[in-house]
Amino acid sequence: MDYETPQFYRVMQYAARADRDVVEMVSGSPDWDPPEGVREGLREYADADASEFQYAPSRGLRGLRERIATRHGVDADRIVVTNGAGEANHLAMTGGLDRFDGDEILLADPVYPYYAGRANFRDAEATFVPVAEDGRLDPDAVRAAASSKTAVIVVNSPNNPTGAVYDAEAMAAFAAIAEANDALLLSDEVYERFDYTGRFAAALDLDSPNVVATNAFSKSMAITGFRVGYAVFPPTGELVERATTRHMLTNVSGSRPAQYAVERAMATTEPTYYEAARERLRSRIDRFCDALEAAGATYTRPDGGFYVLARFPDFPGTFENAERLIDDAGVAGMPGAAFGEARADWLRFSLTTPRVETAAERLVSYFG
Amino acid sequence: MDYETPQFYRVMQYAARADRDVVEMVSGSPDWDPPEGVREGLREYADADASEFQYAPSRGLRGLRERIATRHGVDADRIVVTNGAGEANHLAMTGGLDRFDGDEILLADPVYPYYAGRANFRDAEATFVPVAEDGRLDPDAVRAAASSKTAVIVVNSPNNPTGAVYDAEAMAAFAAIAEANDALLLSDEVYERFDYTGRFAAALDLDSPNVVATNAFSKSMAITGFRVGYAVFPPTGELVERATTRHMLTNVSGSRPAQYAVERAMATTEPTYYEAARERLRSRIDRFCDALEAAGATYTRPDGGFYVLARFPDFPGTFENAERLIDDAGVAGMPGAAFGEARADWLRFSLTTPRVETAAERLVSYFG
Numbered sequence: 141m142d143y144e145t146p147q148f149y150r151v152m153q154y155a156a157r158a159d160r161d162v163v164e165m166v167s168g169s170p171d172w173d174p175p176e177g178v179r180e181g182l183r184e185y186a187d188a189d190a191s192e193f194q195y196a197p198s199r200g201l202r203g204l205r206e207r208i209a210t211r212h213g214v215d216a217d218r219i220v221v222t223n224g225a226g227e228a229n230h231l232a233m234t235g236g237l238d239r240f241d242g243d244e245i246l247l248a249d250p251v252y253p254y255y256a257g258r259a260n261f262r263d264a265e266a267t268f269v270p271v272a273e274d275g276r277l278d279p280d281a282v283r284a285a286a287s288s289k290t291a292v293i294v295v296n297s298p299n300n301p302t303g304a305v306y307d308a309e310a311m312a313a314f315a316a317i318a319e320a321n322d323a324l325l326l327s328d329e330v331y332e333r334f335d336y337t338g339r340f341a342a343a344l345d346l347d348s349p350n351v352v353a354t355n356a357f358s359k360s361m362a363i364t365g366f367r368v369g370y371a372v373f374p375p376t377g378e379l380v381e382r383a384t385t386r387h388m389l390t391n392v393s394g395s396r397p398a399q400y401a402v403e404r405a406m407a408t409t410e411p412t413y414y415e416a417a418r419e420r421l422r423s424r425i426d427r428f429c430d431a432l433e434a435a436g437a438t439y440t441r442p443d444g445g446f447y448v449l450a451r452f453p454d455f456p457g458t459f460e461n462a463e464r465l466i467d468d469a470g471v472a473g474m475p476g477a478a479f480g481e482a483r484a485d486w487l488r489f490s491l492t493t494p495r496v497e498t499a500a501e502r503l504v505s506y507f508g
Numbered sequence: 509m510d511y512e513t514p515q516f517y518r519v520m521q522y523a524a525r526a527d528r529d530v531v532e533m534v535s536g537s538p539d540w541d542p543p544e545g546v547r548e549g550l551r552e553y554a555d556a557d558a559s560e561f562q563y564a565p566s567r568g569l570r571g572l573r574e575r576i577a578t579r580h581g582v583d584a585d586r587i588v589v590t591n592g593a594g595e596a597n598h599l600a601m602t603g604g605l606d607r608f609d610g611d612e613i614l615l616a617d618p619v620y621p622y623y624a625g626r627a628n629f630r631d632a633e634a635t636f637v638p639v640a641e642d643g644r645l646d647p648d649a650v651r652a653a654a655s656s657k658t659a660v661i662v663v664n665s666p667n668n669p670t671g672a673v674y675d676a677e678a679m680a681a682f683a684a685i686a687e688a689n690d691a692l693l694l695s696d697e698v699y700e701r702f703d704y705t706g707r708f709a710a711a712l713d714l715d716s717p718n719v720v721a722t723n724a725f726s727k728s729m730a731i732t733g734f735r736v737g738y739a740v741f742p743p744t745g746e747l748v749e750r751a752t753t754r755h756m757l758t759n760v761s762g763s764r765p766a767q768y769a770v771e772r773a774m775a776t777t778e779p780t781y782y783e784a785a786r787e788r789l790r791s792r793i794d795r796f797c798d799a800l801e802a803a804g805a806t807y808t809r810p811d812g813g814f815y816v817l818a819r820f821p822d823f824p825g826t827f828e829n830a831e832r833l834i835d836d837a838g839v840a841g842m843p844g845a846a847f848g849e850a851r852a853d854w855l856r857f858s859l860t861t862p863r864v865e866t867a868a869e870r871l872v873s874y875f876g
Contacts, residue, residue, distance in 0.1 A: 167562075167563075169559075169562035169563055170558075170562070171558065171559070172558065173558045174558065174561050178561070179554045179555065180554075182550055182551075182553060182765060183550075183551060183554045185550060186547045186548075186550035186551045186554070187547065190538075190539065190540065190541045190542065190730060191537075191539070192733070193542050193546070193730060193731045193732075193733050193734065194537035194538070194730075194731075194732045194733045195535075195537055195732045195733050196733050223591055223758075223759040223760075223762075223763070224759065224760055226757075226758070226759055226760035227758060227759050227760075230757065230758050230759075254757065254760075257753075257756075257757050258757050261753065261754065362558060362561060362562075363561045363562075364561070364562045364563045365560070365561050365562045365563050365564050365761070365763070365764030365765075366561065366763055366764065366765065367759065367760070367761065367762065367763045367764075368763075385625075385629065386629065388625075389594075389598065389622060389625050389626050389629050390591075390594070390595060390598050390758060391591045391592065391594055391595050391598075391735065391759070392591075392592055392594035392595075392622075392735070393733070393735065394591075394735065394763070395591070395733070395734055395735045395736075395762070395763030395765070395766045396733030396734065396735075397550060397733075397734065397763070397765050397766055397769070398763045398765055398766065401765070
């Protein structure tokens with residue numbers, strides 16, 4: 141599997157070129173409006189003094205870092221504001237490989253392809269731990285796979301693509317495994333606002349020197365194009381120092397209009413904004429899972445995030461079948477094969493489209 | 509010299525904390541207004557459809573890449589839009605180390621500290637070629653230093669900190685040296701709009717498979733905080749492919765509001781905007797060099813860019829002396845020692861302040 145060039149675009153382009161109407165359920169870009177504070181922040185910034193158009197501090201605008209620190213109950217010195225969760229994960233993973241012995245990265249299978257791509261690109265050894273039937277990584281399986289060779293263990297909760305959400309007990313187990321093997325637990329919490337169970341547990345609550353949490357406003361504020369994310373490092377120094385240097389030498393600093401708008405939106409966005417997004421998705425999940433049921437599919441109902449994995453009878457999740465589904469049913473999903481082996485027979489559908497109802501009808505009619 | 513944490517902030521912070529009024533001539537952030545098109549672009553974007561708040565293509569907004577391609581007369585497929593010139597230089601330097609044999613990077617002394625920091629961080633061997641008396645790299649000196657060990661040769665024209673501008677003959681010589689040693693010539697042209705001689709030569713005019721040119725809108729549009737830059741790779745494949753993958757796995761994509769605003773400003777900014785900035789700086793250079801003359805300093809009158817290097821009698825360019833100058837004269841310059849050994853006795857003054865006149869008077873009164 142070539143993870144170095146994530147295959148999302150291949151399927152999206154095929155869908156865009158199709159000779160018929162297609163419901164696009166490939167990309168993970170929210171289809172709803174950002175909070176009004178984002179737009180207001182940009183308008184304000186457009187009229188700002190010229191000095192505000194110059195370099196932000198490398199680790200991010202002070203006010204933004206402080207709001208993030210307050211939200212997570214940590215010291216602002218632990219935070220590096222990054223170019224989205226992408227750079228946050230890059231800094232955390234690379235820092236873990238540099239800091240801890242071993243060159244192995246433990247990843248779930250199915251895996252979000254960018255994690256595996258980064259491991260490949262760094263010539264690290266990626267070891268895949270298959271998730272259990274319910275889509276969750278079993279801590280016992282992670283414990284069995286971890287060893288002194290392990291430098292980084294990656295968990296993502298709520299999970300892309302399985303929809304798994306890890307509770308406090310599971311997160312504590314993952315952190316303990318990292319500590320026992322002198323490794324880093326990288327906890328990617330970018331879908332944190334989309335937990336339908338109330339059981340989501342933040343890795344930072346563990347207060348472990350082996351944990352780095354990454355996050356972004358991309359999904360929560362529906363601004364994947366802004367590239368404002370962050371990593372929260374352990375309080376005692378080396379990881380955050382090294383990440384700060386790498387960030388400075390790679391990017392110098394993040395884009396200031398985007399950081400300014402996010403800072404403004406953090407100050408003004410009401411909890412109802414996030415609740416509304418959650419409710420919208422929950423109702424799409426209900427509708428879509430009903431259709432999967434009617435289509436005779438096996439599926440995992442997500443506890444969080446906005447993806448649904450489904451397996452249709454005699455229709456494995458290959459690129460060929462994804463293309464056939466586009467042409468014959470007018471629904472574009474991501475082949476499970478793009479996420480590894482454990483769900484290679486499945487397809488992933490992103491519920492970030494207002495046309496879930498249409499997609500549901502088409503799938504029932506095609507498979508039902 | 510620890511290049512991994514560039515020392516600009518140390519001096520700027522000292523200046524900010526000083527007990528007196530200080531003219532800040534450390535940072536390279538323009539003090540003039542961005543083109544109105546930048547502000548207009550942000551205002552337009554603030555009202556855009558929610559879909560425009562999502563991921564830009566990883567290599568940059570199509571329209572922006574096409575405008576950049578047209579401006580340089582190259583195919584858009586050769587361009588990766590980056591998070592400022594910083595990421596462009598990171599991608600080019602790292603790609604050169606990966607693609608060409610050897611692990612040596614040739615840099616000028618004095619050197620822009622980020623180049624040296626990147627080399628250190630990658631564990632590449634940095635070899636410094638001292639500039640000639642006039643502040644220019646002599647192609648003969650570069651030729652003598654280059655060998656089969658050399659993977660990357662970095663030139664920066666107009667130069668930070670010396671103000672040197674390389675003409676077509678010098679650029680052709682640098683490219684020939686890169687070709688002869690199977691190395692990459694990385695030409696950082698971020699100060700291209702600030703050429704006072706008319707002799708500036710773009711490396712891309714050479715049409716060499718060994719040349720990568722980097723650039724950004726940071727200085728030319730006075731938006732160092734936006735982080736919109738780019739690298740132009742050779743037409744035949746491997747370097748641009750590798751950079752595209754690295755960019756995608758590091759940053760996913762650049763920040764879209766900033767790219768949108770720059771695309772808008774490229775469409776609407778008249779040549780008079782750039783001319784006015786050049787004239788403003790030219791008159792500051794005149795005034796400042798007059799003062800250096802009166803203060804008994806040795807100095808290099810810049811052919812381009814907006815920095816002036818000066819050496820005062822019995823006042824070497826140490827951090828201690830930079831701090832003394834802040835406290836005793838009320839002028840903050842960057843210690844030459846931060847740029848290597850060749851100009852360690854000098855201080856660098858950035859003319860990006862409306863208070864050049866005041867600084868000039870203070871220096872004359874302190875040293876004169």
